[in-house]
Amino acid sequence: MVPPLALDIDGTLTTRDDRIDPRVFEVVPAWDAPVVVATGKSFPYPVALCHFLGIPERVVAENGGVVCADGQVSFQGDRDRAEQAAETFRARGGDLGWDDADTTNRWRETELAARIDADEALLREVADEFDLEVVDTGYAYHLKTPGVEKGDGLAAVAETLGVDTDSFVAIGDSENDVSLFETAGESYAVANADDRAKAAADTVVAGSYFDGTHSVLESLRSASG
Numbered sequence: 001m002v003p004p005l006a007l008d009i010d011g012t013l014t015t016r017d018d019r020i021d022p023r024v025f026e027v028v029p030a031w032d033a034p035v036v037v038a039t040g041k042s043f044p045y046p047v048a049l050c051h052f053l054g055i056p057e058r059v060v061a062e063n064g065g066v067v068c069a070d071g072q073v074s075f076q077g078d079r080d081r082a083e084q085a086a087e088t089f090r091a092r093g094g095d096l097g098w099d100d101a102d103t104t105n106r107w108r109e110t111e112l113a114a115r116i117d118a119d120e121a122l123l124r125e126v127a128d129e130f131d132l133e134v135v136d137t138g139y140a141y142h143l144k145t146p147g148v149e150k151g152d153g154l155a156a157v158a159e160t161l162g163v164d165t166d167s168f169v170a171i172g173d174s175e176n177d178v179s180l181f182e183t184a185g186e187s188y189a190v191a192n193a194d195d196r197a198k199a200a201a202d203t204v205v206a207g208s209y210f211d212g213t214h215s216v217l218e219s220l221r222s223a224s225g
C-alpha cells in the first residue's frame with residue numbers, strides 16, 4: 001500500500017517557471033491513498049487543483065488558516081488583524097504589491113500575502129506591532145496569526161479521514177512546510193527548498209521542483225510493491 005500524502009504546491013508540484021508539472025495529472029489521481037494538498041495559497045487554488053485532478057477536496061490552505069475535508073471547512077486566524085496591519089504598512093509607505101484585482105488576497109479568509117518584492121523589514125516591523133508573524137515562502141510573504149500552521153491543518157484532515165498523521169508522507173520546499181514535516185510521519189524537502197525546510201525534513205532529495213517530488217513518489221510506489 002502506498003502511504004497517504006501531504007503535498008505542498010509552489011516549489012513542489014510546480015516547475016521552475018511556476019507551472020504545475022504535467023506529470024502531476026498522471027501520478028496524483030492514480031495515487032491509491034488519500035492526498036492532502038497543503039498550501040499557503042488561498043482556498044480556491046487547492047480546491048481548483050483537486051477538482052481538475054479529479055481527486056477529493058482534501059485541502060489545507062492559507063498555511064493552515066483554512067482546512068477542508070469530507071465536505072467540512074474550518075478556519076483559524078485573524079484576517080481583520082492582518083487587514084489592520086496591512087493598513088499601517090501602507091500608511092508607512094509599504095505596498096503589498098498586487099494590482100486592483102488582487103487575486104492573491106481576494107478570497108483569502110485568515111491572513112494576507114504580500115509580493116516577494118515588498119518591503120520585508122517594514123512588513124516584519126508592522127507584524128510585530130500587531131502580534132502577527134511574517135512567513136517567507138520564497139513566493140510571497142504571508143502576514144499571519146502565529147500558531148496557525150499547515151501541520152495542524154494536516155492533523156485536522158487526518159482526524160476527519162480517520163488516518164494516523166504518522167502514516168503521512170509530506171513533501172515541501174519552504175519554511176511554511178516545517179510544521180507539515182513535523183506532523184507527518186516521514187518528510188522530504190526538494191532540492192530547491194529553503195534552509196529551514198531542508199533542516200526540518202527527514203530527507204532532502206537531489207531533484208528540484210516536481211522532479212524531486214516525482215522521485216519520492218516513484219520510490220514510495222516501488223517500496224509498496
Ligand SMILES: O=C(O)COP(=O)(O)O
Nearest residue numbers: 009010039040041137140
Ligand atoms: O502561497 C505561497 O506563498 C506558497 O504556496 P505553497 O505553500 O503552495 O508553496
Ligand SMILES: [Mg+2]
Nearest residue numbers: 008010011173
Ligand atoms: Mg511551497
